Amino acid sequence: MFTIVALVLAAVLAQAVPPPATPPGLQEGLAFAQAKDWTHAAEVLRGVTAREPKNALAFRVLALSLIRLGKYDDALTALATARTLDPRSGAAIYNTAVAYALSGRTDDAIAWLREAKASRRVDLTGAAADNDLASLHNDARFVALLPKPEDFAQPFVEHVKVIREWDGEHAEDQFGWIARPIGDVDGDRVPDFVTSAPTSGANGTNAGRIYVYSTKSGALLWKADGEAEDQLGTGVEAAGDTNKDGIPDVIAAAPGHSKAFVYSGRDGAVLFTMHGEKEDDEFGNHASGCGDVDGDGYADVLVGAPGNDAAGADAGRAYVYSGKDGHPLFVFTGERAGDRFGSTVAGATNGKQRFLLVGAPKAGPRKTGRTYVYDALSDKPRFVIDSDATGNALGLMFLSVLGDTNGDGIADVYASDWSNAANGASTGRVYVHSGADGARLLTLTGETAGEGFGTCPAKAGDVDGDGRADLIVGAWQYAGAAVSGGRISLYSGRDGHRMRTYTSRVPGETLGFDAQGMGDVDGDGTVDFLVTSGWSGVHGHHSGRVFVISSGVKAKRR
Numbered sequence: 001m002f003t004i005v006a007l008v009l010a011a012v013l014a015q016a017v018p019p020p021a022t023p024p025g026l027q028e029g030l031a032f033a034q035a036k037d038w039t040h041a042a043e044v045l046r047g048v049t050a051r052e053p054k055n056a057l058a059f060r061v062l063a064l065s066l067i068r069l070g071k072y073d074d075a076l077t078a079l080a081t082a083r084t085l086d087p088r089s090g091a092a093i094y095n096t097a098v099a100y101a102l103s104g105r106t107d108d109a110i111a112w113l114r115e116a117k118a119s120r121r122v123d124l125t126g127a128a129a130d131n132d133l134a135s136l137h138n139d140a141r142f143v144a145l146l147p148k149p150e151d152f153a154q155p156f157v158e159h160v161k162v163i164r165e166w167d168g169e170h171a172e173d174q175f176g177w178i179a180r181p182i183g184d185v186d187g188d189r190v191p192d193f194v195t196s197a198p199t200s201g202a203n204g205t206n207a208g209r210i211y212v213y214s215t216k217s218g219a220l221l222w223k224a225d226g227e228a229e230d231q232l233g234t235g236v237e238a239a240g241d242t243n244k245d246g247i248p249d250v251i252a253a254a255p256g257h258s259k260a261f262v263y264s265g266r267d268g269a270v271l272f273t274m275h276g277e278k279e280d281d282e283f284g285n286h287a288s289g290c291g292d293v294d295g296d297g298y299a300d301v302l303v304g305a306p307g308n309d310a311a312g313a314d315a316g317r318a319y320v321y322s323g324k325d326g327h328p329l330f331v332f333t334g335e336r337a338g339d340r341f342g343s344t345v346a347g348a349t350n351g352k353q354r355f356l357l358v359g360a361p362k363a364g365p366r367k368t369g370r371t372y373v374y375d376a377l378s379d380k381p382r383f384v385i386d387s388d389a390t391g392n393a394l395g396l397m398f399l400s401v402l403g404d405t406n407g408d409g410i411a412d413v414y415a416s417d418w419s420n421a422a423n424g425a426s427t428g429r430v431y432v433h434s435g436a437d438g439a440r441l442l443t444l445t446g447e448t449a450g451e452g453f454g455t456c457p458a459k460a461g462d463v464d465g466d467g468r469a470d471l472i473v474g475a476w477q478y479a480g481a482a483v484s485g486g487r488i489s490l491y492s493g494r495d496g497h498r499m500r501t502y503t504s505r506v507p508g509e510t511l512g513f514d515a516q517g518m519g520d521v522d523g524d525g526t527v528d529f530l531v532t533s534g535w536s537g538v539h540g541h542h543s544g545r546v547f548v549i550s551s552g553v554k555a556k557r558r
Contacts, residue, residue, distance in 0.1 A: 002005075006331075010082060010277075015151070016371070021379075024196070025032065025044050025045075025047055025048045025051075026048050026052075026055070026057070026058055027062060029041050029044035029045040029048055029058070029062075029439045030046050030061060030270070031120060032044060032065075032067055033045075033061050033064065036068070036466075037245045038065045038066075038068040038069050039069065041060060041061065041062075041065040041081065042065040042066055042069060042071075042099055042359065043516065044092065045061055045065060046062065048062075048140050049062055049078070049081075049462070050404075053081075054056060054085055055080075055085075056082050056085035056086035056089065056092075058090055058137035059079070059081045059082035059092075060078075060079070060082045060086075060087065060089065060095070060278075061094055062078045063075045063076075063078035063079045063092070063095055063099070064095060064187075065080060066078060067095065067098060067099050067102065068133075068366060070102075072099045072100075072102060072103035075095075075099045076096065076099050076100070076239050077187075079092050079095055079096045079099065080096075081400055083096070083288065085340045088119075088121060088124040088348045089121070089122075090116065090483055092120030093099075093112060093115055093116045093119055093121065093122060093364055094112075094113075094116050094122045095353070096112045097109045097110075097112035097113045097115075097133070098130075098132045098133065098315060100112060100215050101132060101133050101135050101136055101297075101447055102132060102135075102157075102314075104135070105179060106136065106139065107199045108136065109133070109134065109135075109136060109147075109150050110139065110141045110142060113119070113127070113133075113136075113142065113145050114145065117145055119538060120182050120482055120483060120507060121479075121483045122483060122507070123483055123484050123507045123508030123537070124145060124146060124507070124508075125146075125148060125149060125507070125508045125536075125537025125540075125541050126508075126537070126541040126542070127142075128146055128541070129171070129464075129541050138368040138529075140531075147404060147507075147537055148415065149538075149544070150536045151506065152457045152506055152509075152536070152537075154505075155504050155505060155506045155533075156338040156502060156503065156505065156510070157481045157503040157504070157505045158500070158501065158502060158503060158553075159230060159550065160502055160549050160550070161549060161552065162547055162548075162549050163504045163521055163522050163528060163547075163548040163549060163550060163552035164215065164218050164547065165545060165546070165547050165548075165549045166195070166211075166218070166538055166546045166547075167214060167536075167538050167539050167543065167544075167546065168197060168202070168538070168543035168544035168545060169197070169200070169202075169385070169539065169543070169547045170200070170201070170202075170539065170540060170543060171537075171540025171541045171542060171543050172201075172540070172541060172543070173197035173199055173200045173201075173209075173515055173542070173543055173544060174197055174198060174199050174535065174542050174544050175194050175195065175196075175197040175200075175211075175515065175534065175538070175543060175544035175545065175546070176195055176196075176197075176532030176533060176534040176545055176546045177197065177198050177233060177234070177238075177513070177514070177532070177534045177544070178195065178196050178235065178236050178514050178532075178542040179193055179194070179195035179196075179514050179516070179530050179531075179532045179546050180193060180194055180195075180237050180238055180254065180457075180514075180516060180530070180532060181193050181238065181240075181266060181516060181517075181518050181519075182194050182212070182238040182248045182249075182250055183248030183265070183301060184248070185212060185221055185247055185265045186214045186215070186217075186219075186221060186246060186265070187533045187557060188214065188216045188217070190214075190215050190216040190521055191215060191518055191519055191521070192194070192212060192213060192214050192215050192221065192439045192450075193212070193213055193215060193518070193530055194210055194211065194212050194213075194231070194236050194237075194238070194252075194254070195210070195211050195213070195236070195532065196208065196209070196210045196211070196233025196234070196236045197209045197210075197211075197233060197544065198231045198232060199231065200203050200225070200233075202225055203225035203226065203227060203228070204226075204227055204228025204229070205228050205229060206228065206229050206230070206231055206256065207225055207226040207227055207229070207230050207231075207232060208225070208226040208230050208231045208232030208233045208234070208254065208256075208342055209223055209224065209225050209226070209232065209233060210223065210224050210232060210233045210236050210250070210252050210263075211223045212250065212265070212268065213383075214528075215518065215521050215548060216521070221267075222267060222268035222271075222538050223268065224252070224261075224263060224268050226254050227257070227476030228255075228538075229256040229257065230254035230256045230257050230259065231254060231255055232252055232253070232254040232261075233253070233255040234253050234254070234255050234256075234284070234285065234286070234302075235251075235252070235253035235255075235260075235284065235285065235286035235287045235288075235344075236250065236251070236252040236253065236286060236287075236406070237250070237251055237287060237288040238250065238289050238291055239263075239289040239301055239317070239323065240289045240291060240299025240300075240323065241265075241298075241299055242262055242271060242289075242298055242299050242300075242301070242323030242324070243264065243271055243298075243323075244297070244298060245266060247265040247266045248265045249262055249263060249264055249265045249271065249299075249323075250262070250263045250265055251263075251287045251288065251301050251303075252287065253284030253285060253286060253287040253303070254280045254284050255283065255284040255285045255366070256509075257279065258275060258278065258279055258280070258281050258282065258283035258284060258305070259273060259274065259275055259283065259284055259388075260273070260274045260283065260284040260303045260482070261273050261274075262274075262314065262323070262326070271326075272325065272326030273280025273326070274301075274303055274321055274326060276305050276308070277305070277308060277310075277317075278308070278309075278544075279307040280307055281306035281307045281308045281309075281317075282305055282306050282308075282423065283303065283304075283305035283308070283319075284303060284305070285304050285305065285306050285307075285342065285343055285344075286303075286342070286343065286344040286397075287301060287302065287303045287304065287345065288301065288302050288344050288345050288346050288347055289301055289302075289323075290302040290320065290346075290348065290349065290355075290356055291347060291348050291349025291350070291354070292323075292349055293320055293329060293347075293349060293354065293356070293377065294322065294329055294377075296322070297326055298322065298323040298324040299322060299323045299546075300320060300321060300322055300323045300329065300359040301321050302318060302319070302320055302321075302345045302346075302347045302356060302358075303318065303319045303321065303342075304316070304317075304318045304319075304322055304341075304342030304344060304345045304358065305317045305319070305342050306334075306341060306342045306343040306344060306360075307340075308333075308334075308339035308342070309334065310333055311333050311334050311335065311337070311339065312334075312336060312337025312338070313337045313370070314337060314338050314339070314340055314362075315333065315334035315335070315336060315337050315338070315339050315340075315341060315501055316333075316334035316339055316340050316341030316360060317331055317332065317333050317334065317341065317342050317343040318331070318332040318341070318342040318345050318356075318358045319332075319334075320356070321329050321504045328542070330377035332356075332358055332364065332372070332374065332379065333379070334360055335360075335363060336361050336363065336390075337363050339358075339360040339363035339364065339383035340361055340362045340363075341358060341360035341371075341372075342358055342359075342360070343359050343360065343361050343395060343396050343397070344358075344359040344395060344396065344397050344399050344533070345357060345358050345399070346399040346400050346401060346457070347401070348401035350411065353410060353411055354375050354376065355374075355375065355401045355411065355413060356373075356374040357371060357372070357373055357374075357399045357400075357401065357413060357415075358371070358372045358374070358395075358399075359372075359394070359395020359396060359399050360369050360372065360395055361393035361395050361396035361413070362393070363395075364387060364394075365385050365386070366387065366389075366391065367391050368387040368391035368392055368393065368394065368417075369386075369387040369392070369395050369396065369417055370385065370386050370387070370389055370394060370395060370396025371384065371385040371394060371395040371414055371415040372384055372400060372439065373385065373433075378384070382438070382505065383432055383433070383437070384438075385413075385415050385431060385440030387417055387420070388420075388429070390422045390427075390429070391417050391419060391421075391429075392419040392420055392421060392426075393415070393417060394415055394417040394420075394431075395415055395416075395417075396417070396418075396419070396454070397416065397418070398414075398416035398418070398430075398454060398455065398456060398458070399413070399414065399415050399416070399417075399457065400413070400414045400456050400457035400458055400459050401413055401435070402414045402458060402459055402469045402471065402493065403445070403459070403461070403462075403469030403493075404435075404468065404469055405432055405433060405441060405442070405468050405469050405470075405471075405493030405494065406441055406468070406493075406494075407467065407468060407494075408436055408528075408548065409436070410434070410436045411469075411470070412432055412433060412434055412435045412441060412493075413432070413433050413435055414430065414431070414432050414433075414457065414458045414459075414471070415431050415433070416428075416429075416430045416431075416455070416456075416457075416458070417429050417430070418430075418452045418453060418454035418455050418476075420445075420454070421449075422445045422446070423445070423446065423447065423448060423449055424448070424449025425449050425450065426449060426451070426452065426477070427445065427447075427448065427449050427450075427451065427453060428444040428446035428449050428451060428452050428453030429443065429444065429445045429446065429453065429454065429456050430442075430443075430444050430455040430458065430471075430473055431443055431452045432455070432471070436530050439507050439522060440495070442471075442491075442496045444471070444473060444491060444496060445498075446475055446478075446481075447475075448478075448480075448547060450477055450479070451475040451476075451477050451478040451479070451487075452475055452476050452477040453473060453474075453475040453478075453479075454474070454475075455471060455473075455474040455475065455476045455512055455513060455514065456472065456473060456474040456488075456513075456514050456516065457514075457516060458471040458472055458473050458516075458517050459471075459472070459516075459517055460472040460490060460493075460516070460517040460527065460529070460551075461517035461519060461527050462527075462555070463490060463499070463517070463526075463527045463551050463553050463555070464492065464499060464553055464555055464556055465555025465556040466494055468492070468493045468494045469493045470491060470492055470493045470499070470517075471490070471491040471492075471493055471532060472487070472488060472489070472490050472491075472502050472504060472515045472516065472517060473489050473491065473512075473515070474486065474487075474488050474511070474512020474513065474514065474515045474531075475488070475489070475512055476510045476511070476512045476513050476534075476535075478503070478512070480503065481503050481504065481505045482504060482505050482506055482507040482508075482509065483507050483508070484507065484508050484509070484510055484535070485503065485504035485505060485506055485507060485508070485510075485511060486503075486504045486509055486510045486511030486512040486513070486529055486533065487502065487503040487504065487511065488501065488502040488503075488511060488512045488515050488529075489501050489502075490502075490551060490553065499553055500551075500552060500553060502531070502549065504533070506536070508535060508536070508537050508538065509535075509536050509537075510533050510534060511531065511533045512531065512532075512534040513532045513533055513534035513535065514530075514531070514532040514534070515529055515531040515532070516529065516530050516532075516547060517529055517551075518530050521548055522550070524550065525554065525555065526550055526551050526552065526553060526554060526555070527551045527553070527555070528548055528549065528550050528551060529548070529549050529550075529551055530546070530547075530548055531547050531549060532544065532545070532546045532547070533545050533546075534546075543544065
């Protein structure tokens, strides 16, 4: 499941991985638990908790191991200690309910689920599908605790004008995994957009589906399905007008079977298909338009394959293809085994300015990520962006050519490390570098551990009217108003000050899964944003939804 699984595991590990100074044995115990070797996990973690009686994480994972071994009373004892040490732990509260449910103590299980909901530290959107709670599923008290449609109305803490909303079709589709403006498809002079549901099962398990919508009318213009296990839409972007019919086209990745497709924006017809060198290359893990690279008048495309082994196992590659007929123009190759070069890609061409960005989240001196910025079809990058001392996976998912933030007339580039540990595991950090010389212009950092700041390509446009490109950055796991509710922040590209926030009050909403500027959609004089909540439970667990919202920021007159 490539990228999908990688993100899910990253989200779990963001909350489970302790800071570097850990007691002996804890890392080993966590590794056993991750491998579902519950017997050895429990054995190791009993020793850890004896040596470190104030280690809440050790008690939580010990309790989970004991639950899996059927030792429910011992698990409840460990969970009681975990809750005492960390009263804000939603996992400890929820797993207490699980232990009671599995041991047949229904009333106690219901009581702890009520506690979980009241705490606003637990997302119950997936409880109805949790087999550990199967004994409760027909209990009216349990059903009453599940989210209701009205719980998803008015999702924002702040006053936010919602221009349009689109909801996912089914649970586990992850609709809104990515959403990107693609230009005006239907001729109404308003930019339209593409979004994806890479685990949609409409055409087979994890086939994936992409959707192109009219922003102005809200109508579905066309959709396309992958085949079973394609995960179509893991990456999806604007491709530019590749066939010169006057309508912008779409590129979508299907890494499950190492493919990528360019679709006609007019009707969704496949214009051409690209294939990886091998089935396990993860070709199509991400794909992007990159402008007219070869000067033939046709927009070209860029596709990553982080599992390619040409320079060593998982060194990775990225490929540039002609938009005219799909033939390969150039291949970039990762430096070393394990770099996973090509995990994400981005590109843009504007006159003489050309940018081809490739992320390698395990490259660099600390193997914590590197982004390569090329300006030509050459193995030599123009400059390289390295992660910092608290980095984890720079270039894993989000890169972009932002626009001009410093006023020198040259577009600048953006790179995200949403699992950077600046203030604890998965705080998140993003960087803006000069497109002229690679100098670092801005560094923005999340506020709290676990919020995952940096989940989007950040292209807001010039929101405040100062002539500089601004940034919109998601923190999909931000829990300030609701557990995993998410938050989006708007920053000035000129100096990095935060102009405003958009915060979800809905548990599990994951607002900020993706976010990008759309221009002025409704004609009110303000820039509007395309934002997603890919794990929203609006139509079932991880069904997802997409919004177009007003920035609420009036541009200055210049």
